[in-house]
Amino acid sequence: MANVHLIGNAHLDPVWLWQWQEGYAEIKATFRSALDRLRDFPDFVFTCACAAYYKWIEENEPAMFAEIQERVQEGRWVIVGGWWIQPDCNLPSGSALAIITAISARVMSASGRNEPSG
Numbered sequence: 001m002a003n004v005h006l007i008g009n010a011h012l013d014p015v016w017l018w019q020w021q022e023g024y025a026e027i028k029a030t031f032r033s034a035l036d037r038l039r040d041f042p043d044f045v046f047t048c049a050c051a052a053y054y055k056w057i058e059e060n061e062p063a064m065f066a067e068i069q070e071r072v073q074e075g076r077w078v079i080v081g082g083w084w085i086q087p088d089c090n091l092p093s094g095s096a097l098a099i100i101t102a103i104s105a106r107v108m109s110a111s112g113r114n115e116p117s118g
Contacts, residue, residue: 007045007047010034010046010048012026012050014027014085028064030048034046034048035067045076046076046077047078047080048077051107051108082105
């Protein structure tokens, strides 16, 4: 019998038709839910991209941010992607995508967070 591996992921788009407060509330609720699953299921792994989410949580929910950092150190919360926020890829330019990637990497590195791994 084959093994099936599932990894929890959140694809949030807080700037698409949402007010900032609503988008932030969804991010916070999603992160809280992920942390609860990580507590309840020792083999669970969660991934989420977007440097902005981590910055917002760090600034507004320091206890949650510390808990996320612990899960990152355990290898159970994996930062993937590498963009500041979910990009609009319908009409992108290569240079715009490169700039947003560079900015995100700089922000993540400057604040001591892991570089994205995906």
